[in-house]
Amino acid sequence: MLSITSQYLARYRRLDAGDGTPVLLPVTGAQRRFALVRAMDPAGRPDLVPMFFAFPRGTVDPVRLAAAANRLAARHPVLRARPTVLRGTPVLRLERPQVPVIRETCAPGEDAAAVLRRALGRWAPEGSPLRLFLVPDGPEGAEEVLAVVLDHSACDGQSLARLVAELGAGYDEGPGADGPSPADVAAELADYREAVLRQLDAEERAGAPDAMAYWGERLRTVREQAPVARPEPLSPGAPPSGSATLRMPAAPDGVPFPELLHACRAAAAVLYGAGHVVPLGYPWGGRPAGTAPVLGCFLNTVVFPTATGEEPTPSATAAAWWDDLDHAATPFDAVVHAARAAGSGWSGRLDGMLTVDDSRRQPPLCLGGVTGREIHVDGRAVRGPFAVSVTQGPELRLRMVWDRTVLPDRTAESAFTALADTVRTPAPTAG
Secondary structure (H helix, E strand, C coil): CCCHHHHHHHHHHHHCCCCCCCCEECCCHHHHHHHHHHHHCCCCCCCEEEEEEEEECCCCCHHHHHHHHHHHHHHCHHHHEEEEEECCEEEEEECCCCCCEEECCCCCCCCHHHHHHHHHHCCCCCCCCEEEEEEEECHHHCEEEEEEEEEHHHCCHHHHHHHHHHHHHHHHHCCCCCCCCHHHHHHHHHHHHHHHHHHHHHHHHHCCHHHHHHHHHHCCCCCCCCCCCCCCCCCCCCCCEEEEEEEEECCCCCCCHHHHHHHHHHHHHHHHCCCCCCEEEEEECCCCCCCCCCCCCCCEEEEEECCCCCCCCHHHHHHHHHHHHCCCCCCHHHHHHHHHHCCCCCCCCCCEEEEEEEHHHCCCCEECCEECEEECCCCCCCCCCEEEEEEECCEEEEEEEEECCCCCHHHHHHHHHHHHHHHHCCCCCCC
């Protein structure tokens, strides 16, 4: 029987007839996951990756910024493509670069965070995958907050540093700078298509029967916790999500990934109970050797069930994680299929997400010689029920957000305490 990736490639090749129709680009398994997630969302909401930077008022020239952003989109196909489903097949349809710079204003008593929460909440999936929002903030608008927002199907966290650097460099060139030449555009398009096809070839191999058998057995007992609305509704005007952040001294080599994964299991046990086996996700992987470093060909989401053997010790978590890495390239939709074929009732929703970044690889946005101060906008709607982000560097920053329509703040805060306590307690070393 053909793998899911093989079936996808066959359908895609029937669509891409090369007869002069608008260019259709294939999507990777990671991008197909976002199509799956959107399809399962009753409101059809996309996943967004926002970055927020505060600048002194008057620093940002919207015309100059729009010119830089559109040159960036002309260079990178995924930033001017639109996700679509044609005859049941997810693809990207190329369009002209049309990156908007949207100026928003604050109503009396509002700050930039409230305005941006509202703007991102009304994001229309049909538009550009890259959009910029500029909002005044602070006393008498002393600052402006620039939001650089991407549809997650176009970019992952590891690509953000490159995007920020290129946007800043393009801004410095000025609005009259030439965009990429037709030859450069064609070369980048060819590199993108080749990178995605190589990735799909790797995913096809990673969906072999032995991998499907592995994931089927690994996830057979997984049951996501169906989001159930809290018995008491949120008060009028309350933000839909909560958050908690903690900074602590960092070890010289940081915290090993399996220890962070184990800490997320401790949080999940508080949220759902130790007897439940719920799916946690994390991004992992890399491009096939020789693949061009294009935007849009990015990491797979790997699933980790919260129960690991009879005794969920740090060493058991690490051992199971190492075993998983042998099959980490199996595309997400194939993993879901394997789990369901093995008897799991899992639909593909994730009950938790873990992302890990290195602050030393996240340069701030610099426009015209002025460096923006990166900030967080809390209270945005999240793809729940909870997500943990860890930033490693000179210090360790733990951050957890949760869907307040599902999880009461008190329960979520207890889960965050369990997360932090587990990170603080080093795993015992073998002696």
